[in-house]
Amino acid sequence: MMNYIEVLTDKQLEALEKQFEELASGVQEILPVGEFKAKLAKSIALGKPLKVKLGLDPSAPDVHLGHTVVLNKLQRFQAYGHRIQLIIGDFTGKIGDPTGKSEVRKQLTDEEVKRNAETYFKQFGKVLNMDAVELHYNSSWLSELNFEDIVRLAGKITVARMLERDDFEKRLAVGKPVSLHEFFYPLMQGYDSVVLESDIELGGTDQHFNVLMGRHLQEHYGKEKQVVITMPLLEGLDGVEKMSxxxxxxxxxxxxxxxxxxxxxxxxxxxxxxxxxxxxxxxxxxxxxxxxxxxxxxxxxxxxxxxxxxxxxxxxxxxxxxxxxxxxxxxxxxKGILPEIIPSVSWEGSLQIGILDLLVELKLQTSKSEARKMIKNGGIRLNGEKVADDNLLVTIEDGMVVQVGKRKFVELKVNQIK
Amino acid sequence: MMNYIEVLTDKQLEALEKQFEELASGVQEILPVGEFKAKLAKSIALGKPLKVKLGLDPSAPDVHLGHTVVLNKLQRFQAYGHRIQLIIGDFTGKIGDPTGKSEVRKQLTDEEVKRNAETYFKQFGKVLNMDAVELHYNSSWLSELNFEDIVRLAGKITVARMLERDDFEKRLAVGKPVSLHEFFYPLMQGYDSVVLESDIELGGTDQHFNVLMGRHLQEHYGKEKQVVITMPLLEGLDGVEKMSxxxxxxxxxxxxxxxxxxxxxxxxxxxxxxxxxxxxxxxxxxxxxxxxxxxxxxxxxxxxxxxxxxxxxxxxxxxxxxxxxxxxxxxxxxKGILPEIIPSVSWEGSLQIGILDLLVELKLQTSKSEARKMIKNGGIRLNGEKVADDNLLVTIEDGMVVQVGKRKFVELKVNQIK
Missing domain, CATH: 1.10.240.10 (Tyrosyl-Transfer RNA Synthetase)
Known part of the structure; x- marks a missing residue:
């Protein structure tokens, strides 16, 4: 690749530095930093956006802020005019786990993939301008590959390299099975970059190996290599564990x-x-x-x-x-008072109900045993009064306020006809 | 599988024992012996031949007696009425080595595969009744597999199992590259057995891992498992090294x-x-x-x-x-005299020729340096007289006998018109 940094004007160089600073902020690693700058310089010199890729697992569409770490980085790329490539990994999703052992990789139907993708897009729309995003389903090219193509693809990588992947290495070391088909997932993700000619691929630090695979395969297929940017994992509210x-x-x-x-x-x-x-x-x-x-x-x-x-x-x-x-x-x-606005819920159930059933019914607790714990901890109030007895039979009244912990309130509206 | 041994008549049991003895003679291993006997018993009870598979590499069609070890075993199966399945591994042959590093696995054209296969069949015809043999090209089913099929296939085996293969293990241990696509060759060979529902697969001891793969995959695809029979490697004329x-x-x-x-x-x-x-x-x-x-x-x-x-x-x-x-x-x-029949060769070259050129021209030696060595060792005779000088200019005469070593003779017929 030509070194475009040398042909930039002073103003363009200044723009380059600003972009670099913004885009590099908060990242875990940029591999390699020099190539990243060179790609930005080329983009500025030629007025051509970079193609920035993010692969998505279609099986888990519920997005929390931990996921938005990469989305926010994508948003900054988008703000600088770069082109976002979102890839729904539907091909693997539709295969599921051929060994039938993984709960996580259950086989998805076309319908489910589509629904999950739409859920993603709806949520992503809160961060990204979805009108300016390229959407791809990787089944559209992966399902076209035949055995010969796949043997050629597998020929681009050594077994030793594959075994370097952290989780493979660890599982093999302790004698846990790694099924051979698992070697394909990084290959597929990497091949997506070959097809889409991505300039940059983003991922969490747990994606380090997979996103580097794209760079490796692009090189072997005679393409310009993508730069790899990984984002740190976000600790959750407890400040210790990864948000999940x-x-x-x-x-x-x-x-x-x-x-x-x-x-x-x-x-x-x-x-x-x-x-x-x-x-x-x-x-x-x-x-x-x-x-x-x-x-x-x-x-x-x-x-x-x-x-x-x-x-x-x-x-x-x-x-x-x-x-x-x-x-x-x-x-x-x-101030220690009830909030001004309390969501109200129309109550259509029995007017005499045990406190545990009530909490579960209102979805304020996920199970009776959780509800019991919460009562024990003094976290449940009815109309502001702490509930001490988990056998309490509650008589439902219109306007009754149920409170869980410090922040969850519900006001019951009783259907009068019942 | 039902135990057919119990339903055999005494006469059938005798036939079973005889067949077993013949077919087990000289083999390296039968895995498992019990199933082999059970399959033979089933075949006798139902009057149904067993399907006995041999896979062939289409890149090396020159057959020597080392290769006929398995052919002879197949011939014995054929003599008992069993069905031979010869599989030309043309699929891998046509792919060649995608890394371009292996000299052995050069990419073959359709034309070459066909020519090599014919060479095989012609040579095999000296041992087997080729009219009663099933011929298969594995490209006919392997080229039909898509990525999804292949992921499912790979899902049937663990990486740890694959790494147990001797040559993979050894190469990885010394840091020699094993390309990921090499993992496919045993899978392909094994999948052939799934498609052909083979009862038995034969191979040399060096095929131990690959033929077991067929058994493993058949089980995972819900088929009756093949029995694996490996034949010992044959030492060559030196009595030490494998014939090659x-x-x-x-x-x-x-x-x-x-x-x-x-x-x-x-x-x-x-x-x-x-x-x-x-x-x-x-x-x-x-x-x-x-x-x-x-x-x-x-x-x-x-x-x-x-x-x-x-x-x-x-x-x-x-x-x-x-x-x-x-x-x-x-x-x-x-008796120490010339043999009665000496092959004659029509000589159309120069009538004055150096001894080295003559030997190479007649294909009695592969190169001049080889010819020179042979003369030095006293291994070349003209009309029964030892040649001592490797610069000897020979005057060709009709009926001249050229002898190399103890067993190679050629009589020259000179075209008189020249």
């Missing part, structure tokens, strides 16, 4: 404004700057400023967290929802 | 009767019984008898070897050629 659904330490992007705001207020102070960097699209200098102000005491952590909460709610809902969430939060937690 | 073209210790099945007979006479005595077992279709009791007679001195090794020579020449030429080869051999080596 199963750990219940997540903020979902479909969470209500009140939940999203409240959960944001609960993150450890040390995580705040990382959240600003990875989850918002504030300019780098603004984030640097927040960090400095926190460090020298000009900014109170609570106030910074409230700003973060407002930004996040505004991103995934809107500004007025953000204001509302903030004022609700203030009234509940700073 | 590159070691020049082989008897080619297209060798002249005189060469074939003479080479047979040169094998070490210790190898003789093995050669009888693996290369002839003498009944087991006859071979046992030869072995006993050799051991107690009733049979002279030279006489046994002459019998072996006659049998081999008769197999690959005919009985009169065998008689002729034997009497020629006797007259040369037992």
């Amino acid at each position: 659904k199963s750990k219940a330490n997540y903020i979902g992007i479909d969470d209500t404004p009140a939940d999203m705001y409240g959960k944001t207020m609960s993150i450890p102070d040390e995580l705040m700057v990382k959240y600003f960097k990875l989850l918002t699209n504030l300019p780098v200098e603004k984030i640097n400023d927040i960090e400095l102000s926190l460090n020298d005491g000009r900014l109170h952590p609570r106030d910074a967290k409230m700003l973060l909460g407002r930004i996040l709610v505004a991103m995934y809902h809107d500004h007025s929802a953000a204001e509302q969430a903030e004022s609700t939060f203030k009234s509940v937690f700073q | 073209k590159s070691k020049a210790n082989y008897i080619g099945i297209d060798d002249t009767p005189a060469d074939m007979y003479g080479k047979t006479m040169s094998i070490p005595d210790e190898l003789m019984v093995k050669y009888f077992k693996l290369l002839t279709n003498l009944p087991v009791e006859k071979i046992n008898d030869i072995e006993l007679s050799l051991n107690d001195g009733r049979l002279h090794p030279r006489d046994a070897k002459m019998l072996l020579g006659r049998i081999l020449v008769a197999m690959y030429h005919d009985h009169s050629a065998a008689e002729q080869a034997e009497s020629t051999f006797k007259s040369v080596f037992q």
